[in-house]
Amino acid sequence: MTSSGTSRHDFRTVSSEDVHVGRVVALRIDEVEMPGGGTAKRExxxxxxxxxxxxxxxxxEVVLIHQYRHALGRHLWELPAGLLDHDAEEPVVGARRELAEEVGLxxxxWDTLVDEAASPGFTDEVVRVFLARDLSEVDREVQGEEEADLEIHRFPLDEAVRMVFSGEIVNSSAVAGLIAAREVLEGRAEPRPADAPFRDKPTRFAARKK
Structure with missing residues (x-):
């Protein structure tokens, strides 16, 4: 909380430089006005x-996938997940697509559990995690080599949460989503609607693709 009578500094961007624009991410360097009159660069x-x-x-039981992640150099336990294909795609539509593509369900x-900012010190990536119930099987279409390699398993939810606290599950959206799901399913929290406003949904990289 801020003290009464004080105002927050406006961290205005005075310049911006693109360093890399790729297929999945872009990297830019912003020069930002700081309190006291100086500026600082933010990647x-x-x-x-x-x-x-x-x-x-x-x-x-909760559906988990075991998938290779090159950044960490090993397979991780994760939730079915994926990128939003374009800025106009409703998050729940993307979630339904990923659930079908990755695990055939x-x-x-559908309910919204949490919005998880992956690492807001340097990226605008935010993941919306949904709770999906009343499951049914659908045809699964493998989309590429990575999905062909993933393994699909089901665990009791309590066991999956135990894996979070033992360090067996480290993927951030899985950690947040599994703990939130148990809170909801055991009646200690209420989820938001599937179409709840997504305040921090990234838009800048999607706008580059238009």
Whole structure:
């Protein structure tokens, strides 16, 4: 909280330079006005934004995937997830697409669990995590070599949460989503609607593609 009678500094961007614009991310350097009159450079990774799904079946088991992540050099336990394909795509539509593509499932009931800022010190990436229930099987179309390699498993939700606290699950959206899902399913929290406003949905990188 700010003290009464004080105002927050406006961190205005006075210049911006593109360093790299790729297929999935862009890197720019902003020069930003700082309190006291000086400026500082901030390296920002722009991202499309993403969705992830905690899909829980009637037996209380959650669907996880085991997938290779080159940045860490190993396979990680994760939720079904993926990029939002374009700025106009509704997040729940993207989540439904990813659930079908990655694990061959659809859901009749969707809720918003959490919005997770991946690392706001240097990237605008935010992941919206959904809770999907009343699951049904659909045809799964493998989209590429990475999805062909992933393994699909189901765990009791309590076991998945145990894996979070043991360090077996480190993917940030999985950590946040699994803990949030247990809070909701055990009646200690209320989820938001599937179409709840997504205040921090990234837009800058998507705008580059138009």
């Amino acid at each position: 920002i990774v722009e991202h499309m934004g993403a969705v992830a799904v905690v899909a829980v079946d009637d037996a209380g 659809d859901a009749a009931r």
